[in-house]
Amino acid sequence: MEDILRPIYQERASQLNTLGILLVEKKQRSSQTTDSFDAILLMIVKEADQHVYTKHYSYDDKKAAMHIITELQLQEWILLGSNRKIFEWLHHSKILFDRNEYVANLKKELEEFPFHGRKIKMGLEFAKLIRRYVDGKALFENKQYLDAYNYVVHSLHHLARLAIIENGLHPELTVWQQVKQIEPEIYKLYVELVVSEETLEQRLELLFLASEFLIHSRTNIGSSHLIDVLSKKEHWMFSEIMSEPELMPYSVDMSVLLEYLIEKHLLEIVNVETKGQGVFHRCYRVSQKLS
Template identity: 70%
Template structure:
């Protein structure tokens, strides 16, 4: 099949904007990694009209997909974790074309997982974790157990991903397989939630008790990125300054809930600043 695809990728390699081309083959035990296609041609370019461009091909009983992705889109995926398959593609794909060792450097960067990128990703996962956990707790207290269950499962996923990132690994699509070996305690909590024969209400009640400690014990690593950003100036921060900060913008949607959690845990404090309104204050935040 590689020979059949050669004219397609050679044409792409001739473009001056092409940085690298990878070939990914479908794995018998994991067809989801290629979206059921037999082959993926993954082309990274430094500039393009569209951030993502796709083409599908058929040859006899085989099917292949061409993905042309801009470098900026790829970097967003890697930072935000919104397309986890690409980490697998870069790590395990066969290099067909590599301009100035771009792909070789990218493979090395992913395997080493620079700490700067890890801190931002941990901040994002922790903020999502707190959002899901707090919302789940409200649903539970209101007797809406199915909605509470949905949020708790998501919160455990974020807790698992946080743990994987803290250990220096990229969360894979099969994140629970990673967590099983890295942090069995979190895996066991997830197993008990899903497989327990207790009533749903009882399962949730026990999980909220157990996960409260697990989340709190990871607060320092989860909030480290936010704390380091806040340490860059001595004056208190407005919420507008925080959500519009270049790095915090990645998890701005969950920042208010995260701040409330950190206030509750005495990590962040509130500073009230007078307004023109009587007994109305601007609410500012500092460490």
């Protein structure tokens, strides 16, 4: 297969803009690693007009997909976990071209998973977890049980991913298989939610109680990255937090996360005077107890 695809990637390998070229071949008929294709050709470039450019090819009775992605897009996927296939592709791929060992170093970094990178990813998963948990609980209290169920499933998924990252691993597509070995308590919660014979209301009620403890026990490590960044200043306006480059990935989950951390006494409110009588800017700072 490599020989068949060589004319497609050979020209790009000679371009200085190309950092690495990888080949992922389908090993099993039922495998979804290659998105139903027989092969994935992954090209990483320094920069391009489009962050992701894809072409599909046919040869004999087989098919292949070529993805050209920028280094910036790759790093975003790795940080946010927004394209989980990328971890499988990098792990299972054969390196066809590697400029200055860029791909080899990237694979090594992913295997070692440096602690700073883990802290950021744990923070992002924790923010998503809190958003789903808080919204799900509100729906439950309003007796919207089916919608609450959907949010709880997502919150458990983020809790599972958080536990996996905490253990120094990258979450794979088979998250529940991973978490079954690492954190069986979270796995049991998920099983109880989806297969229990109790009413949906009873299942959700028990799960919110159990989840509260598991979330509380991970609050310090899940908020560690955010607390570190907010410790750099005396206090922050919300607009300053949202425009801070290191905190931008938290996006729409930030507001709910801040309120949760205030409730847990990790953050405090600072009221700063405005020109309006009795109206204050609502600012945020790390709790004085932590400093």
